[in-house]
Amino acid sequence: MTKNLRVKTSKFIDETYRISFKFNGKIYYGFKGDTLASALLANNIHLVGRSFKYHRPRGIMTAGSEEPNAIVQLHNKTARTEPNVRATEVEIYEGLEASSQNCWPSVNFDIGGINNFLSPFLPAGFYYKTFMWPASFWEKYEYFIRKSAGLGKSPTKSDPDIYEHKYIHCDVLVIGSGISGIMAAKTAAKNGLKTLLVEEKPNLGGSTIYQKSEIFKINNQFSGSWLENEINELKKLKNLEIKIRTTVAAFHGYNFLLARQNLTDHLPIEHRKGKIRHRLLKIRAKKVVSATGSIERPLIFDNNDRPGILLSSAIKRYVDLFGVACGEKNIFLTNNDTAYETAISLIQKGINVEAIIDNRENIDSKLLYDLEKNNVKIYKGFTVVGTEGYKKINKILVMQLSKDGQRVVGSKIKLSCDCLGVSGGWTPAVHLFTQSGGKLKFRDDDQIFIPSNYPSEQICIGSCNGDFTLNDIFINVPKSLKKFLKIKKTEYENFEILSEINKSKRNIWLLPSDKILGKTKSFVDYQNDATSKDIKLALREGFRSIEHVKRYTTTGMGTDQGKLGNMHALGIISETAGTKMGELGTTTFRPPYTPLTFGTIVGRNVGEYFDTFRKTPIHEWHISNNAKFENVGQWKRPWYYPKNNEDMYQAVQRESKAARDSAGILDASTLGKIDIQGTDASEFLNRVYTNAWSKLAVNRCRYGLMLNEDGMVYDDGVTTRLAENHYIMTTTTGGAANVMGKLEDYLQTEWPELDVYLTSVTDHYSTISVCGPNSKKIVSKIFADLDFSDEKFPHMSFKNTKIGQINCRIMRISFTGEHSYEINVQANYGKSIWEKCMEVGKDFNITPYGTETMHLLRAEKGFIIVGQDTDGSMTPIDLQMDWIVSKKKYDFIGKRSLYRSDTIREDRKQLVGLLTDNPEEVLEEGAQIIANVKKTPIEMLGHVTSSYYSPNLKKSIALGVVKGGKKMMGQKLIVPMENKLINVTISDPVFLDKENKKLNA
């Protein structure tokens, strides 16, 4: 079975450097320069994988990134494993291990292959029609689908490689280094433009570089030799950067492109350590030249997917560049001259070409005459109607085409072969162009879509623009470059070009067969197993839009995005529905052009660098005191401080009790702080808060509620008047940035006449809150000179003071309902003041508490948390906070919305307290609240927003929102859980100290 198909030395292959690699567990050899595909073909291995749906044996079909079939898993079961890698793009290295996908238990014997015989039952839309109904069957199907299908396995260990992102700015970006790309890059760079040339393959020169034939000459040189000289000159240019193994993944507006530069995938694993694997290049180019080439089209006929069937251009690349023959008895099926080029290359190297089946009847081509001289039989006006050979092609069936090309006539001829090269002409690779927003036009002559108008400073040149021949390129590329780069002259004018190719083509999207369509399997999308029959079925079932047909048949929805077959799908739809191709449009190609690794996308933003996080100046103390942290926005806030193996519940119960019994201390530094100054500061606050501010005395504090213009609660916090025209506003931790943004918005856009200046000072101050009945004793010891008597320092008041040289701002405000003080100091002193509080508070069992205890304590008092008890649909009236809404003020943000017909409804969800009949039973936050279980459907009245076991009240307490709840005081409701119904009673949301005695205790 394994024989050597390496035919002739190629300068791109280093035969002195042998490399061993494993495929499906077996060792093979290749040379430096080989791809996995070329090395496998050299070992006469075509069968590489199984197809997704029918599990049909599939082989290597192309020699590039458009490969639909030969996708493999690399280094299975290791941390570096990667699925869905195209064997045609993997450069082999010592120790490479690849295995087939989509096959179980093995590629040669595959259980799922039975789908192939079941295929009459697996038509287009099968997954939609069958698996969607009845829903209860899904679990059974899922097992079957997951076991026998699936595109590879994802790694289970973390990725050991390093990735990074890099910004690049250039004058001209050239994508693709084929002949047109090289001409463009050289022209741009020589004209003083900072140029970047990117090429997805490891070597420059596209398909021209291995062109060593009498049929293609530039100034009397072989086109390949000429290009080689050009590249050598190009490499000397100073303002040109060349990046190989670099694929442009996305082309966005404003010439912003993302490219993936592959730096280590071609190296043995042991050489990759410490090196960057992939680099995501974020490119801003003033001008972009797409020279992305074109992709050869396959042909659609019965059993056109067998291993051993390749694109004719791929066979040429394998023999010319890698020195590998894909078969020993080669036949071609073509509708244009491309296959002849390949046949000539094979014959030059002494490889047998049995026959060429050409759809065209009358062909006047020099290439054809050359081949006939070499005794190659040409079947003119014929087509292939079928193939044989399960794991590899061994026969083809040939018939004559009718005059109109719609039928086959005459008798069937059987020809044996071991490789069939197909060519259906070429499709310009306009993927990136269309991603950028470019529109296409249809060229009837050769049935291709080409760029029509450019949405940014860019052009497409060469075969991606429909210029396929050397003649076309040398006429059009210099012309386009001159206009685009605004230069007078290029080096490429008045060249003598020899290009023997005949441009005629006979385009038949779906080749006719002697069988009825229903009996054929002619694949349009190889990776997703969509056939021409599926497309016709979709049309019969009424789908018309190409986007709908695509989704129904899954054509073009594989990892290759249907780079080979999409045009045929369009063609078949056009022919069947009678719509012109140009009017049908194309489906959208979306980024990335070829799949990207997750590593490339995240770059260095992994682990602790995944997101920036903010820590308070007291953070280190929290860590050394065993705090567990909670993420609040980007902040790390102490959540609770477990002692002696306490769990969260136990710690929170202890902390909550200590805070009410004696003293608690909280790091409140994360609260947003906005410094507000200006002669109109009071007026400004009047407009942004629901309550009145003008009469607030200096050194006094007030709680404020901020609404959106729609009347819904947006944020809350205490604001202190520091001086006549100077306030400090506090906001919620998570809302700080948004509040700042909103205030700036109103100041700059609605009320520019107000003399107000805002400064965010959140990071400038450390805020320490000391609460509990002993809090006064503690702060009095720290600030011995300050009078803390209720007369001199009442609740909701403020004092400036000093501790040594350090300025302190102290507010007597409370979020727990306890007598408490908030100490604000310049951030750098935060930790030392905190430690001082701890030291002084020792005698009073001062207990540090985290956000969880804070939430519990405020819930006992019925204080809301914006974002927990509200969700952007609660007005202050819904929250039973009517007291804070000024009736006197003419206007404030959101006022008008408070009496819209919708906001005055009495059956809105309103905040209430909830007490469980069993005081030991704690409700789950988010649980639904209902009244009647018997009514169907059961009416959801609301849900639980906050719920705790209160150690101070020795019972379960909860807050919730209930439709019309305000008027339901004392009413019994039900919280239904999975296994039980919990009976609750609606209560006042204030559970503890309704008279606020503690605040002044």
Add this chain to the structure above:
Amino acid sequence: MFLINCPFCGEREQSEFKAGGEAHIVRPKQPTELSDDEWAEYLFMRKNIKGIQFERWNHVHGCRKWFNIVRDTSNDEIKVVYKMGTKPPIK
């Protein structure tokens, strides 16, 4: 990702900015005088044009200034950038 020419800082990447919706919607001076429908017109009704659209943007990770732009939503081309409080230079 497009580039926006902040009138105060110059050309910066879109990621530094925050979009603020349709421009030139003035907050009513006397909201209490308005009917529900009139208030709803101000509060909720926004255009979503394919083509030329007037928008507010904020250089939120820069100078924090709000300004207006005229953008063609079909291709993201920014026709003109102008400061708050000034009349749109084009129609």
